Amino acid sequence: MEPEAEPVAEEEDEAPPQAPRRRSGIDPEHIRHRGPVFHFFWPFTRYLVTNLFAGLAMFLFEGLNRTIVIGKENVGEEPNTVLLPNHQSMIDGFLVAYAVFFPRSLVRPMLLPWLPAAWENFFENPVMRWFADNWKCIPVKQGRRDFGAMKRMEACLRNGIMIVFPEGTRSRDGRLLPPRSGIGYVMLKTRPKAIPVCMDGMDRTLPVGRTLPRVFKTIYLYYGRPVDISEFLGKPPDRETAQAAIDKVFSHVHRYQKILERYRRYRRHLLADKPFFYRIYEI
Secondary structure, rough: OOOOOHHOOOOOOOOOOOOOOOOOOOOOOOOOOOOOOHHHHHHHHHHHHHHHHHHHHHHHHHHHHHHEEEOHOOOOOOOEEEEEOOOOOOOHHHHHHHHHOOHHHOOOOOOOOEEEEEHHHHHHOHHHHHHHOOOEEEEEEOOOOOOOHHHHHHHHHHHHHHHOOOOOOOOOOOOOOOOOHHHHHHHHHOOOOEEEEEEOOOHHHHOOOOOOOOOEEEEEEEEOOOOOOHOOOOOOOHHHHHHHHHHHHHHHHHHHHHHHHHHHHHHHHHHOOOOOHHHEEEE
């Protein structure tokens, strides 16, 4: 992983005041479709499985590809933090989590983030469902109007860290899609530390329709500063307010995407006259 790049830092809003952690009727540590035996072993299996795949992610993103991370100091470790990246591939969650929390998660497993995931992609197959549960995925039914999933997201977020892809689906060409209002409702209820995240290059590494990742690509990941959503907290928690809240956060992702595009061109210019082994990874 390379050091932070100096030409892209910009000033942003201060972090919003954190909401007090409230009790919820939903236990974030309970999976409805799992029995007592699974729950007994779950703290151990999710630690082993998630950190194992984090190690594999390190090999993929750092060994077979090059990953440039900017701004990871903006994330922190406190509960009630939600990371809101754009979505380009099936393994984006591993990249966003690994780049900022591994290897600290080996000694602080509570840093392993929750991740809402589409039921049809991660939970229909029993084997994939076992892995998804151990990756701390929250199943979201097809159509995304899953209010039970939103309630569990609230409970998990208040007690931990979560990654949510506001677009709801992967981009086919790297362009950003409009964010959906679902996570906006959760944000209005939990008042989290909302971190916009922008990735660039995963659509080239594992595009839609491809099974195995490509290698020798350069991936960029930009963690922004927390976005203040306090202006929406006194308004009625309806769809319009929820959409406005997530639109404000995602507007920063749009800005970061333009920054990363400029940075990619800047690196291409710097490496243009270097020997081949400097350019082994696609810029």
